[in-house]
Amino acid sequence: MTAAPTQSVIALDGPPDPELVRIRDLVYQVAGIFHPDSKLRLLHDRCGRRMKELKSKNLHEYFECLTVRPARQTELVALLNEITIGETCFFRNQPQLDALRQIVIPKIIEAKAKLPLRRLRIWSAGCSTGEEPYTLSMLLLEESQRKLKDWTIEILATDLNERSLAHAKNAVYGSYSTRNLTAYYRQKYFAPAADQLQVQQFVRNSIAFSRLNLSDDSRMIFMKSLDVIFCCNVLIYFDLASKRRVIQHFYNNLLPHGHLFLGHSESLYGVCDDFRLVHLPGATAYLKGERSQVGKQGV
Amino acid sequence: MTSDATKVNLLARIEELNQIPTIPAVLAHCLRYLEQPMEQLDVQKVTDMIAQDKSLAAQCLQMANSPLFGRWQKVDTLRGAVVGLGFQRVSDIAMSCGVLNMTPKDGSGLDPVVFWEHSLGCALVCRHFARKISYPDPGKAYLAGLLHDLGIIVNLWMLPKEFRAAFELGREKGIPLHEAEQSVLGFTHCESGRLLANRWELSADLREVVALHHSPQESRENAGLVALVELSDLLCRMSGLNYGYTENREVNLLEQGGFAVLSQQCRDLENFDWARLTFELDSYMDEVHALVRAIYRN
Numbered sequence: 001m002t003a004a005p006t007q008s009v010i011a012l013d014g015p016p017d018p019e020l021v022r023i024r025d026l027v028y029q030v031a032g033i034f035h036p037d038s039k040l041r042l043l044h045d046r047c048g049r050r051m052k053e054l055k056s057k058n059l060h061e062y063f064e065c066l067t068v069r070p071a072r073q074t075e076l077v078a079l080l081n082e083i084t085i086g087e088t089c090f091f092r093n094q095p096q097l098d099a100l101r102q103i104v105i106p107k108i109i110e111a112k113a114k115l116p117l118r119r120l121r122i123w124s125a126g127c128s129t130g131e132e133p134y135t136l137s138m139l140l141l142e143e144s145q146r147k148l149k150d151w152t153i154e155i156l157a158t159d160l161n162e163r164s165l166a167h168a169k170n171a172v173y174g175s176y177s178t179r180n181l182t183a184y185y186r187q188k189y190f191a192p193a194a195d196q197l198q199v200q201q202f203v204r205n206s207i208a209f210s211r212l213n214l215s216d217d218s219r220m221i222f223m224k225s226l227d228v229i230f231c232c233n234v235l236i237y238f239d240l241a242s243k244r245r246v247i248q249h250f251y252n253n254l255l256p257h258g259h260l261f262l263g264h265s266e267s268l269y270g271v272c273d274d275f276r277l278v279h280l281p282g283a284t285a286y287l288k289g290e291r292s293q294v295g296k297q298g299v
Numbered sequence: 300m301t302s303d304a305t306k307v308n309l310l311a312r313i314e315e316l317n318q319i320p321t322i323p324a325v326l327a328h329c330l331r332y333l334e335q336p337m338e339q340l341d342v343q344k345v346t347d348m349i350a351q352d353k354s355l356a357a358q359c360l361q362m363a364n365s366p367l368f369g370r371w372q373k374v375d376t377l378r379g380a381v382v383g384l385g386f387q388r389v390s391d392i393a394m395s396c397g398v399l400n401m402t403p404k405d406g407s408g409l410d411p412v413v414f415w416e417h418s419l420g421c422a423l424v425c426r427h428f429a430r431k432i433s434y435p436d437p438g439k440a441y442l443a444g445l446l447h448d449l450g451i452i453v454n455l456w457m458l459p460k461e462f463r464a465a466f467e468l469g470r471e472k473g474i475p476l477h478e479a480e481q482s483v484l485g486f487t488h489c490e491s492g493r494l495l496a497n498r499w500e501l502s503a504d505l506r507e508v509v510a511l512h513h514s515p516q517e518s519r520e521n522a523g524l525v526a527l528v529e530l531s532d533l534l535c536r537m538s539g540l541n542y543g544y545t546e547n548r549e550v551n552l553l554e555q556g557g558f559a560v561l562s563q564q565c566r567d568l569e570n571f572d573w574a575r576l577t578f579e580l581d582s583y584m585d586e587v588h589a590l591v592r593a594i595y596r597n
Binding site: 028034036037038039099102103104107265267268269270276277278279280281282284285287 | 366473533534537538539541545546547548549551552553573574575577579580581585586
């Protein structure tokens, strides 16, 4: 009897290379971003680009570049850049956005039901070229006809990089950034700009862009009264001590019901015990818990 | 809400249980044989037993070629699968095929593929989770995950119309299926599963898994196993290994009854990396979908 062909979707030709698994674990330990087996081929390709640049002969030698060579820190940043390259686009993480809209926003509305001021404040921390805050603005505009009727929406969008911010404020995007846009959003919220698309002004009105270094404690303490923070693929570049400081600020900046969203497969494990990991359909988030009760929450 | 009389009536219908297929005789024989000490097992005998049922044999071979069961080189024969994978894996595979074949192919209007995917996915997650927290019997955890929703198969066979109404309510409101069943039927798949588990004379701990996986704190026999299944089941339902719809809610695993139970037994749980376990499920998800759909198509 012969086996009927079953195409494996785990994109590997054999068991995972132990050296690649070591690199995966190193990247997770240092940066908090995890590659499941189904994404190991992707990690292999990213390592391959760096190995070509460094003329490393194999993964074992490249692992040494990341761990024992003098320029290991620089190399780790170079690899993280490769890993996150091309990540930015509109509607990047649909399950996360669905969870915001269907679960988190109703919880915020409930938590603020008795307050006189109906205000929703969201911070896109490390907004890069602006796709994330504009996506949030479009979603909240949709909700402003429904659950968020009569609410004031404020979206704070910050980044360290001036050029990225200039791009964000210009709000003109090419086909790569707009690849996930449905016809509905494309028509309703964008206008043609030569062969590109520009976000319409009414989407931009609720967003305040500004330059901010997340390590700048004196500025971080002023980001107050937030309902939700998005910080995707930004903390991966911070060392543990800096990461802990930023997360501490995030904790203080959020209101008691506040949620923190990280990038896809990004984790706070070993960084902070105050936030509670929560599962949403197809996504995870970190909920601001009460410090005294939380203890070890596995985050 | 269903009246008590309706509930009694529905449960009485289930107790007849005569429409539900039993585990194929070949499989039951084979599984009993595989319970013997390893040194007494004979590869050819196992191969011959599975080969008696052509459909089961073809499915086993298909599963044996999936990386989900640790196989990376193509295996063409049943004997090759038994030799390459070992008796435990082949037992897991044979049992999986047997259980998956029990879902009705038509009639209920529900897609049986999603129940296959959830059961197989939960079995794999249970085994993986068990290994990660050094739970003593990952093989039992696999079986427990595979069988935990036996009650859904019972409901699909015995109460297709009523169960469909419960399923539709769950999907429409985005609530857990057992809550929807409680609302529509007056009981859940835990109760109907308990009847079948007793009839099959499953071991006491597996009977508890089937009956108590949504209330592990009530377990007396093997609370750790029941709790492990509760948490793995929930992880699957919040990911792409759900019943074909997403539950519209936020879940903190540490607030589940199963966490308190399991953390008393497994010290590794204190600092457990739940985020990593969740990300690791991604690999299972894609593979389970592909495998189940490939088998189901044949």
